[in-house]
Amino acid sequence: MSFALLPDCSYNKGSVPFMQYVNKERIFIMIYVVRLLQIALLYLFYLIGGWLQEALHLPLSGSIVGLLLMLTALWTGVLKLSWVELGAHSMLSVLPIFFIPATVAVMKYGHFFAGKGSLLIPITIASTVLTMAAASAASVAAAKRNDRRKEESECS
Numbered sequence: 001m002s003f004a005l006l007p008d009c010s011y012n013k014g015s016v017p018f019m020q021y022v023n024k025e026r027i028f029i030m031i032y033v034v035r036l037l038q039i040a041l042l043y044l045f046y047l048i049g050g051w052l053q054e055a056l057h058l059p060l061s062g063s064i065v066g067l068l069l070m071l072t073a074l075w076t077g078v079l080k081l082s083w084v085e086l087g088a089h090s091m092l093s094v095l096p097i098f099f100i101p102a103t104v105a106v107m108k109y110g111h112f113f114a115g116k117g118s119l120l121i122p123i124t125i126a127s128t129v130l131t132m133a134a135a136s137a138a139s140v141a142a143a144k145r146n147d148r149r150k151e152e153s154e155c156s
Contacts, residue, residue: 038087044071082133 049066052058058065073079 035086035090038084039090040087041084042070042087044090045073 045066046063047066049064049069052063052069053060053062053065060068070079070084074081
């Protein structure tokens with residue numbers, strides 16, 4: 001088991017590393033509890049967005065309203081990124097699973113793509129590649145920025 005969240009430093013304990021004093025199983029459980037709480041916080045923004053959409057009769061879906069609320073909370077500093085970061089990474093790690101039903105549906109209704117519908121295939125492939133490239137570039141840039149922040153704050 002690897003605990004990348006904890007720095008491998010010694011905190012003025014002489015030559016004995018700090019990790020020797022930490023109960024790793026307890027930290028493992030705590031990390032999962034933190035992830036669950038962060039996912040619950042993300043879900044709370046989703047629920048609040050749905051409630052606001054219904055109450056104010058907004059033309060946006062509730063999930064988008066919740067996303068905009070969370071973005072505003074992050075920008076204003078009301079919500080710290082560290083409060084939702086582990087939960088968001090956990091949710092993003094299982095995101096591809098949600099695309100499986102759409103892929104199966106496309107395969108099942110292949111006759112829909114016959115004729116002029118076959119133009120949808122290259123358009124879909126091109127848009128998928130562009131979306132993946134943009135998401136990849138954004139995530140690499142964010143990861144580099146995050147690594148720089150961690151390096152600056154680690155063991156200083």
